[in-house]
Amino acid sequence: MLKRYLPVLSWLPHYNRRLLGADLLAGVIVTAMVIPQSLAYALLAGLPAVVGLYASLLPAVLYALLGTSRTLAVGPVAIIALMTGAALSNVATPGSAAYLQAALVLSLLSGAMLVAMGLLRLGFFANFLSHPVIAGFLASSAVLIAISQAAHLAGISASGYTALTLLASLADHLHRLHWPTLAIGLGTLLFLVASRRYSRPLLIKLGLAAPTAGLLARSGPVLAVLATTLLSWQLGLEERGVAVVGAIPGGLPALTLPELDLGLWRALLMPALLISVVGFVESISMAQMLAAKRRQRISPNQELVGLGGANLAAAFTAGMPVTGGLSRTVINDEAGARTPLAGLFAALGIGLVTLLFTPLLHHLPITTLAATITVAILTLVDIPLIRQTWRYSRSDFSAMAATILLTLTEGVEAGIISGVLLSIGLFLYRTSRPHSAVVGRIRGTEHFRSTQRHEVETLGHVAFLRIDESLYFANARYLEDTVMQIVARYPGLEHVVLICSAVNLIDASALESLEAINERLNEAGVTLHLAEVKGPVMDRLKRSDFLDDLTGRVFLSTFAAWQAFRPSPSETAHGEAME
Template sequence: MLKRYLPILTWLPHYTRRLAGADLLAGVIVTVMVIPQSLAYALLAGLPAVVGLYASILPAIAYALLGTSRTLAVGPVAIIALMSGAALSEVAAPGTSDYLQAALVLSLLSGLMLTAMGLLRLGFFANFLSHPVIAGFLSASAVLIAASQAAHLLGIQASGFTALDLLVSLGGELGQTHWPTLLLGLGCLVFLVGMRRYGERMLRALRLPKGLASLLARAGPVLAVVVTTLLSWWLGLADRGVAVVGAIPGGLPPLSLPPLDLPLWRTLLIPALLISVVGFVESISMAQMLAAKRRERISPNQELVGLGGANLAAAFSAGMPVTGGLSRTVINFESGARTPMAGLFAALGIGAATLALTPLLQHLPIATLAATITISILTLVDIPLVRQTWRYSRSDFSAMAVTIVLTLVEGVEAGIISGVLLSIALFLYRTSRPHSVLVGRIDGTEHFRSIERHETETVSHLAMLRVDESLYFANARYLEDTVYALVASRPELEHVVLICSAVNLIDASALESLDAINARLEDSGVTLHLAEVKGPVMDRLKHSDFLDDLTGRVFLSTYAAWQELKRSPEAS
């Protein structure tokens, strides 16, 4: 029981020195690798860079105690930072203390929601984010993030959380481009693209072992940060107008208390919910993928608790909303992390860095961070998936397209909400006009299929109608229309068999419709039968009067109905 809520108890007792060695190495690597992105994502959210470091310490420790994934690395991530920035800029101006306070409230709300969803086992909620909607949302958000970083690469000011705002803002300032910044930024971009594409191959050509080469190739951002920071310090770039991170308060994260400002809480409720759900979906997908690779198990509901704990920790340690991050998790996994202890080590490492390294980071050019964000985020733009979805299903594609367009045009919240609502609406619409076919017997078998698609045997006084949907309020009337139209078009009809093999539910509205159909057919001298009613549906029907009033019978199989009814009683 305790183990379920404190997964650390399952692995800590079996912890060995060998595991510790692997975890320590991974922890050191992660520490070095995630410092640049942590700073960058805090800036993306409109927060001071150091908040990104704070949010990588206690939240990561909280997740290590509570989470069920062994290799997930928790901290600030790009999408969540973008969503946080969009939400926060609605309630305060970036740079003010109100903005910082609001970030704490957002973390707190998100932490409370995630924990509550986990304890109440509401993880299935996340299932309503369909794959096309998530993919569309991630692609569009990546474009927004890249656009916002373009301003930093150009050395100009631009603000906004929609494509239009960003473009207008960028366009207006384009004349102010700061060439030294642009040069530095482009240099970083080219270097990072090069490292990503050719780095590993080049390093292996230098006879480095595969693992090390791959790791060093991934260290491109770290190298870029170190080199440009040194350059910036040496050349005094800050004095020449290149924006740098600037003075960062040293020391461990301070204890913080989110303000108890109820109107603010209410305003941030929906953004916090969206951030929680999107963060959870991003995190759980990755955790499941990695767990599958090592044949480990993760528990979705406990994952919610783990991420909730991490966000609560962020709220009380001057942080920002966090979740399991794609790139930091991949680094952790590929550096050989074996248990959450690696996450603890990385958290301690980043803690040490905030104590010791912050004076060094003040010369770090913001354009360098913008280049690293841009490169890592653009991998989220998935054009082939868009094409594939178009080919497979117009309906899924339209949900994806609406999500993309609205995320770009109206911002992240509008995008994701419309995507979810549209995919639900499309599903409901589809089930409200169910597919139904008349079936006939496939010669020599007991199998019945559509008379239009297959060569089948039928008789004129018997119609066997297979309804391919659960019968519920949204399609109850449609069913009535279908049956009445069938009966009206075939005056010789004596029996109608409703084949319920695809009917998984008959709700009260549909039951009333079946009652009406039964009565109306009786008036026309047609008998109504059912076949292949599933167990749970039958159990339910027994609690109503329908079976007593039914003019015909309930057959176990379509074949049984066929054998009984194929000979017209009047002919015999």
């Protein structure tokens, strides 16, 4: 039981020097790689850059103790930073003390919700976010972030959290374009794109191993930060109008207590819930993918507790909402991390930088961080997936398109809420009209297929109806109508066999419909039978009076029902289509 809630106890007793060496190396590499990201994502949320460093310290330690993924790296991420900024801007002015306080409350609420969901084993709620909706949300959020960073690349100001307001603000300030800032930003952008695309193949050609080449290829942001910071310092670019990060407070974060303002808490409840769910989905997807590669096990409910603990830690250490980051997790994995202790080492490294070396970041141009964010975030725009969704399922594409459109025009909260509601609505619509087919036997076999798709044998006085969906309140009436239409179409019908091979559930509403079907068929002189009822479904039926009142029988297989009702070969109507 203790290992269930403290997963650290499952791997720490087996820790050894070999694992220590691998985790220590990974921690050093992650420290160097994610410092620019942490600074950039704090600025994206409208918070001081140092908040990104604070949010990479104790939250990572808490996740190492409570999380089940061996390689997931927790900290600020782009999507959550964007959602944080959008939520906080509605309750306070960016840069104000109230804004910082609201960030702590948002972290606290998100952490509390995640822990509660984990303890209540509610991880399955994340399944309501379909993959097309998530893909659409990530793509549109990436576009929003890229537009917002265009202002920093050009050295102008822009405000807003929708595409329309951001573009309008950019257009209004375009006359203030700062050319030195734009030159540094575009140069950094081109360098990062070229580094991401061409450096790994080039390094492999030069004889480096693929893992080493991959890590060096991902070090582009670090090189860009070092080069532009040095350039800014040597040329005095701050005096020439190039915006820099400026003075970053040294030292570790002080203990913070989120303000107990009920009005503020109420205003941030829904944003906190959305941030919690989106952060969990992004994190668990990455954790499960890496765990499968290493043949390890992830507990979604304990992941909720681990991420919740990380956010609670951020709330009490001047941080911001965090989750498992895509890029930092990939870096951690490729750097050779073997246990969550790698995340602890990375937190120690970032803590050392925060304690001693923040003055070195004073001259870092903000346009460099904007270029870093832009290159990293645009990888989330998955054009091939959007095209595939369009070709495969127009209903899923409609949910994706609605999410994209509303995220861009109304903001991240409206986009994700609409996507979830539309996905649920489409699911209910599809399952409310379950596919069904009258089937017949393929000659000489025990297999049954649709009379409309195959040449099959049928019995004139028996209808074999296969239901291809679980039966619940949304489709119960539809089943009644389907059965009665078949009876009306074939006056000589004596038996109806419902084939339940695809039925995994019959809820109370569907049970009432089955009882009504049984009664109405009996009044019409037709006997109702069931076939291939699954064990759990049969167990529930036995707890009702339905089986006692059933006019027919329950057959183990459709073929058994066929044999029971087939009087003789001469009475079999070959190839008769009943639907």
